[in-house]
Amino acid sequence: MGNRVAMIAGGMTQFAKSRKDSTQEELVMEAAKMALFENDLKIDPLDVKKMIDGTIVSYFSDHFERQLLFGAIIRDYIGFNPIQSARIEGGGATGGLGLKAGYEMVKSGDASLVLVMGFEKMSEVSTSKGNEFIALASDTDFDFPVGGYYSAYYAAMATRYMYEFGITEKQMAKVAVKNRNNAQYNFFAQTNAKNPYATKSTSGFITIYDVLKSDMISTPLKRLDCCLMSDGAAVALLADESIARELTDKPVIIEGVGNGTDTMRPADRPTTVGGLIKDDLLLPHEKPEWYEDMVYPGLHSFRAGRKAAKMAYNMAGIKNPLEQIDVVELHDAYTSSELQTYEDLGLARYGEGGKLIDSAPFDDEKGVFKDVNPKLANRIHVNPSGGLLGCMHAVGATGIMQAVSVMWQIQGKIEKFYGSDKLQVKDARRGLAHSHAGTGSDVTVFVLGRGW
Amino acid sequence: MSVGEKYVSKNKNPLIVDFPYSILYKHTFGEVSPFFIGLKNKRLLGNVCRNKEKHKNGKDLLFLPPRADCPECMAEITEWVDLTDADIRIYTFTTAYFAGETFLSRVPFTLINIDVQGYDNSYSKLTSTLVINEPGEINIEQKDIRIGMKIKPKFRDVPLEKVDASTLYFVPAEK
Numbered sequence: 001m002g003n004r005v006a007m008i009a010g011g012m013t014q015f016a017k018s019r020k021d022s023t024q025e026e027l028v029m030e031a032a033k034m035a036l037f038e039n040d041l042k043i044d045p046l047d048v049k050k051m052i053d054g055t056i057v058s059y060f061s062d063h064f065e066r067q068l069l070f071g072a073i074i075r076d077y078i079g080f081n082p083i084q085s086a087r088i089e090g091g092g093a094t095g096g097l098g099l100k101a102g103y104e105m106v107k108s109g110d111a112s113l114v115l116v117m118g119f120e121k122m123s124e125v126s127t128s129k130g131n132e133f134i135a136l137a138s139d140t141d142f143d144f145p146v147g148g149y150y151s152a153y154y155a156a157m158a159t160r161y162m163y164e165f166g167i168t169e170k171q172m173a174k175v176a177v178k179n180r181n182n183a184q185y186n187f188f189a190q191t192n193a194k195n196p197y198a199t200k201s202t203s204g205f206i207t208i209y210d211v212l213k214s215d216m217i218s219t220p221l222k223r224l225d226c227c228l229m230s231d232g233a234a235v236a237l238l239a240d241e242s243i244a245r246e247l248t249d250k251p252v253i254i255e256g257v258g259n260g261t262d263t264m265r266p267a268d269r270p271t272t273v274g275g276l277i278k279d280d281l282l283l284p285h286e287k288p289e290w291y292e293d294m295v296y297p298g299l300h301s302f303r304a305g306r307k308a309a310k311m312a313y314n315m316a317g318i319k320n321p322l323e324q325i326d327v328v329e330l331h332d333a334y335t336s337s338e339l340q341t342y343e344d345l346g347l348a349r350y351g352e353g354g355k356l357i358d359s360a361p362f363d364d365e366k367g368v369f370k371d372v373n374p375k376l377a378n379r380i381h382v383n384p385s386g387g388l389l390g391c392m393h394a395v396g397a398t399g400i401m402q403a404v405s406v407m408w409q410i411q412g413k414i415e416k417f418y419g420s421d422k423l424q425v426k427d428a429r430r431g432l433a434h435s436h437a438g439t440g441s442d443v444t445v446f447v448l449g450r451g452w
Numbered sequence: 453m454s455v456g457e458k459y460v461s462k463n464k465n466p467l468i469v470d471f472p473y474s475i476l477y478k479h480t481f482g483e484v485s486p487f488f489i490g491l492k493n494k495r496l497l498g499n500v501c502r503n504k505e506k507h508k509n510g511k512d513l514l515f516l517p518p519r520a521d522c523p524e525c526m527a528e529i530t531e532w533v534d535l536t537d538a539d540i541r542i543y544t545f546t547t548a549y550f551a552g553e554t555f556l557s558r559v560p561f562t563l564i565n566i567d568v569q570g571y572d573n574s575y576s577k578l579t580s581t582l583v584i585n586e587p588g589e590i591n592i593e594q595k596d597i598r599i600g601m602k603i604k605p606k607f608r609d610v611p612l613e614k615v616d617a618s619t620l621y622f623v624p625a626e627k
Contacts, residue, residue, distance in 0.1 A: 014456060021463040030459050038455045066471065124471075132552030141481065142517040143579045145617040147548065147555040152563050153579075155546035160565075163544070163599050187454035196460050218548040218563075219594075267517060267565060267577040272509050299544055299565065299577070419454030 005106045006244035006251035006451055009039035009237040010404030015190040015392035016197030018123035019231035024065065025077035027233040028117050031397075032078050035115070035235045038417075041247050048247060052237075054111030055085040058098025058118040059396035063133040065121060074117055084111065091137045092331060094118065095234070095399025096435020096444030102238045103254055112240040113247075118401075119233035120394040130229055134395075137438060139265045151226050151334070153266060153439045155218035158336035161300040162220065164351070167339060169220050171354035173211035174362065174369075175335035176224045176389055180206050182373050183386025187419035188401075190228050190392050194419075207367030211335075225335040227388035234400035236407070241451070249452060250411045255430070256316030256447030260307025262297065266439050271298050276350070281306045283313065283346040285320040290349060302337075302440035305344030309445045312432075313346075316447040321346045322379060325447070326428040327409045329402035331436035332387040341434060345445070347380060372422045384409065384423040399435030399444065406431035406448050483520035486532060491619040494607040496535045498568070498576060503527055514571035516578045535568055535605075540622070542601045543567035543577050547594050562597060564622065581621045589623040602626040 011034025013019070013027050022030065036045035055078075057071035067073070071087035084105075090097040095118045102116035122130050135149040143153070161167055183189035184205055193203040206224060214223040244251035263269055272278060275296030277288050281303070297303035309321070318324050330345065332338035339353030348356040360374035373384045385391045385405040392401060408414050409431055414424035430449045437443070481488050490497040498516035506525035507513055513522065515529065522529055543565040551559050562584065565577040582603060584592050589606075602625040610619055 012456075014460060019461075020466050020468060021461040022466075026461075030461075034455065034459060066473065126553065128551065128553040128556050131550075132554060135552045139517070142617045144552075146579055146581050146621075147551055147558060147561055147563060147618070148579060149548075149552045149555070151550065152546050152548045155548070156544045156563055156565060156579075159546055160544035160599070187456050216549045218546045218550065220546075265517065265579070267579055268575045269577070270509070270574040271572075271577075272574065278508075417454055417456065419456065 003107065004241040005103050005254045006239050006241050007236055007254060007403065007407045007448060008239050008244050008248045008251050009035045009041060010235060010407055011035035011038065012188055012234040012397070012401050012404060013232040014195050014197050015188055015230045015232040015394060016195065017190060017199050017230065019121070019197060020123065024070065024119050024121050025073050027231065028074050028119050028235065029078055031233040031235045032115065032117065035237055039248070042249070043247065052080065052113045052115050053083055054105045054114040055080045055083065056088055056098045056102045056105070056114065056116045057085060058088045058094045058116065058400070059120055060089060060091060060094045061120070061133055061395065063136060064125070064130070078117070090442045091437030092333065092395055093399060093435040093437035093442040093444055094396045095401070096433070097442065098396070099236060099399060099403055099446065100257060100259060100444055103257055106238050106240050112243050114238045115235055116238060116400060117233065117235045118397040118399065120396045121231045122229045122394065123231050127229065142267070143265055151221055152218040154334040154337060155221045157266065157299045157439065158220055158334065160298065161336055161340060164298070164300045167354045169212065170208065171357050172225055172335040172339065173208045174357045175332060175338045176211045177206055177208050177368055178374060179332055179383045179387040180224070180390040181368065182384050182423060183390025185372065185418060185420040185422040186386050186391055189386045189390055190230050191386065191390050209367045221334055221336065227333045227393045230392040230394035232392055232394035232397050234397040234404055236400050236404050244451070251451035252407045252410050252448050253451035254446060255449040256312035256318065258308035258311030258315070258445040260304035260311070260443050262302070262304040262440050264438060264441050266299050269297055269299060271295050279303065281310055283310060286346065294350060300340065301350060302340055302344045302436070302443065304440050304443040305341055305434065305436060308443040309345045312445040312447050318447060321432070322377060325380060325430050325432050327384060327406060327425045327431040328380060328382045328434065329385055329387065329405050330382060330434040331398070332383055332389050333393070333436065335389065345432065345434065381425045384425060399433070402435065403433035403446055403448065406433045410448060410450050484518045487518045488615045491607055492612055492615050496605045496620065497532050498535050499529045500531045500533055501525065501527060501529050502531065509572065509574065511572040513574065514568060514576040516568065516576035539569035540603055540605070541567040541569060542582070542597070542599055542603060543573065544599060545582065545597050547597070566603070566622070583621050583623050586623050590625065590627060592624050592627060
């Protein structure tokens, strides 16, 4: 298969509801400096910068930014002219698709060292206008005009998910508690009160009771079931394996890459009995008899997520993800979608996402997990960063933040960057980063592994 | 301590200015315009592709939202069906207490995906709204909304140039 591609360095900004101190390009610079100067590269960071022969700029919304061709401003500001570059956009999966584009640049041989830079500034309009801008990434002829917006689309999917599989609001609330409380040990996180940009009133630890009594957004999703909206940037440095080894002692190999898609409108998702099998989407450890009678994907499962996972696992040689992956950063836009995604990724059987969150020791009286960064199925850690619920969702940066977090986990550098070792997964050898758009229209999955 | 601390901005006095932005689009509904004209005439129209032998699930496909072309067999879709009096159920629902700016004044409102009986529903779970307190119609409480519940279409009176997907809404057809 020729050259392998590695991720060798990354950086991110402090995330916040509003970073009015900085423009978008200044935020990207903040993350880019961290990537080049703080990742223990073996040669002078400015010499590394000179070796970069391609960039990708990923941002989601021309409406939020009020600036077309922003890629030109970013690469100009960071100092990357005249080398090749492209802007990538794919809704919530913009960051993941940006990474995939950077991976392809290296894999094709068009470049050997590529900086992928993602950002979003969502604070320059009101929260309700922001929700409307995001809703413009749904069908504006049919879904948006009836009052549609993303929390409601996911809420309707959650209603069906609960109906199909008996998932409970309490199981969903546990996801919020896990991720939000993890974020309290991540210095970058928007809800971490130690983050100098944090809004103190919406920061700090939460319990399951806080989630269940938080304001109803769209039944059954309450405020703390819904992800953040953020300003911020994240960057990742990708390299051809041979260059990677010159630049770092700890290259993290991109072992698997996958991408799947589904219809824009939830209305158009197939409801085929046994559809998982008919679409050839079984994972190696799954048995056809589990799913022969299951309607798929309907409005309860993300077929794009399963397709992306299957493709990435196939490339990485993953036969059973729960046994072979140590840490996952996945797109927890909503608590319900984290549970749904466990199933798409094959970490739990379809219908058993709730059981997986219930597998972690939980103190029912206090309404919190007994451990920080709890282990699911006594095996796997999901969203130690705090994810979109606890850390950030600055759309174009999100998928990159997740992948860089997985890289730092594998490199054992969580304490250095997050400022606490509590979220470091001990001896993490292989991790997964999952980036997701729309109501599941575009998903990427990366499998990252220790390369030394 | 995180290495992030040394990158924290020292700028405490950014200048913030106003930037208004307003646009009117003259938008076409293209070849599915009959659907929207149907709403103006108080009819709910879907369209059907009957090349079932060429479809992945071997069935005729109802499109609602309609499509001018079948994504599976790529045939032009010419057959419109009137679903105004069809047996329609709730496939899933949510009641929104928050919304995008344009719709914020309408909360709470209930979004539904519909399920037209008698057709394969792979491409026909149209997103719409359910009004549960319309005078002269069956009124129910929010807690009584349920998957599988029978509903019927209703149509707002709007000028043709203002027709959009929200011209259509549903009301309960059973308690």
